[in-house]
Amino acid sequence: MADRLLTTRELQDLLQLDRVTIYRMVKEGEIPALRVGGQWRFSADAIDRWLARQQGEPAPKPNNREPAPDLENLELDDLIDIATLQGIQNQFAQLVGVAAFITDLEGQPFAACSRCSRFCQIIHSEPAGMAACQESWRSIALLDQEDAAIHVCHAGIQYASAPVSVNHLRFGLVTAGQFFTESPDPEIFRQRALATGERLGVSGPALAEAMDSLTILSHGQAMQITNLLQTIANAISSIGYQSYQARQTLARIAELTARASEQ
Numbered sequence: 466m467a468d469r470l471l472t473t474r475e476l477q478d479l480l481q482l483d484r485v486t487i488y489r490m491v492k493e494g495e496i497p498a499l500r501v502g503g504q505w506r507f508s509a510d511a512i513d514r515w516l517a518r519q520q521g522e523p524a525p526k527p528n529n530r531e532p533a534p535d536l537e538n539l540e541l542d543d544l545i546d547i548a549t550l551q552g553i554q555n556q557f558a559q560l561v562g563v564a565a566f567i568t569d570l571e572g573q574p575f576a577a578c579s580r581c582s583r584f585c586q587i588i589h590s591e592p593a594g595m596a597a598c599q600e601s602w603r604s605i606a607l608l609d610q611e612d613a614a615i616h617v618c619h620a621g622i623q624y625a626s627a628p629v630s631v632n633h634l635r636f637g638l639v640t641a642g643q644f645f646t647e648s649p650d651p652e653i654f655r656q657r658a659l660a661t662g663e664r665l666g667v668s669g670p671a672l673a674e675a676m677d678s679l680t681i682l683s684h685g686q687a688m689q690i691t692n693l694l695q696t697i698a699n700a701i702s703s704i705g706y707q708s709y710q711a712r713q714t715l716a717r718i719a720e721l722t723a724r725a726s727e728q
Contacts, residue, residue, distance in 0.1 A: 469508075469509040469707075470499065470501070470507065470703070470706075471506065471507040471512065472504075472506065472507075473487055473488075473507075475507075476507050476512065479512070491505055496512075496515060497511040497512065497515055499631070500631070500632045500633050501630075501631050501699070501702045501703045501706055504699055504703065537634065539636070539709070540569060540636065541567070541629060541636040541637040544701075544702075544705030544708065544709045545705035545708060545709075547575050547576055550567050550701075551576035551577075551579075553697065553701065554566055554567055554576065555579045557579070557639075557641065557693075558579035558580040558641070559579075559580070561641060561693065562580070562680065563580065563641050563643060563644055563690065564578055564579060564581050564624075564641065564642055565578070565579045565580065565639075565640065566578040566579065566640050567637060567639050567640070568599075568602045568606070568638050568640065569637045570606045570636070570638075571599070571603055572598070572599035572600060572602035572603035573599060575637070581643070582643040582678040583675040584620075584622070584643065584672060584675035584678050585598070587668065587672055588620060588661070588665060588667060588672070590667060593665045593666050594665040594666070594667055597619045597664075597665060598618065598620075601616075601618045601619050602626075602638060602640065605626050606628075606635065606637070610626075611628070612627070612695055613625055613627035613628075613691045613692065613694045613695035613698065615687060615691060618642070620657075621657050622642065622644065622645065622679060623642060623645060623646060624640055624642020625640065625641050625687065625694050626638045626694075627639050627640075627694040627695045627698035629701050629702050629705075630702060631702055636702075636705075638698075639697055639701065640694075641690055641691075641694050643679055643680065644679060644680040644687065645679060645680070645681050646682055646684050649676065654673065654676050655673040655676075658675075659672075659673065
């Protein structure tokens with residue numbers, strides 16, 4: 466079976482230690498831990514071996530039927546399928562009322578943008594526009610960013626991004642955006658839209674007219690969305706990693722069953 470990942474609460478109950486002590490032991494390298502999204506997880510097999518060492522007993526043999534995944538060779542869609550990613554971003558966009566999309570580390574979306582504004586649809590209608598957006602998303606993926614944060618794209622609109630990561634290894638970004646936290650000055654927006662249209666080969670006047678398709682949020686609303694986005698990214702990290710482990714185990718079982726039937 467796949468190695469189960471324990472939550473901090475489950476490890477507290479197992480070891481009869483408080484959360485502060487658990488985190489201190491993780492920080493000092495006293496206990497094996499894995500960073501999944503923004504949360505610590507603990508391999509049940511590794512904890513069993515650690516406990517045996519503490520008690521001076523022979524460590525249980527690791528389960529060799531399922532090799533540890535080489536995370537560096539995996540992509541986000543290896544952890545969780547694209548249809549599921551699309552469903553997550555659709556529901557998130559519907560819930561919070563802003564655009565949402567999930568990209569890889571090169572800024573390539575895994576699925577079509579959910580609730581995409583008319584402003585961004587115009588930009589995405591030309592290859593140069595989509596390339597500029599992907600470069601914005603790629604630049605965020607390259608930042609040393611552990612948690613969700615708000616950024617400004619090449620066209621001057623705001624969005625929040627949260628990294629999907631396992632053990633500090635990043636797989637992609639969950640993004641919500643196409644909003645302002647202050648109402649833009651119409652004339653300043655128009656001039657910027659005209660310049661953006663000329664730069665990308667799209668209609669500047671059409672971009673200017675699409676200002677009303679962009680959401681205006683208070684700073685508090687933007688921060689709530691950002692915090693929720695981090696929760697979504699952490700869930701994708703945790704569920705995706707454990708789902709990958711389970712699929713690897715099932716594939717191994719199928720392989721062993723096929724070999725047995727040939728004998």
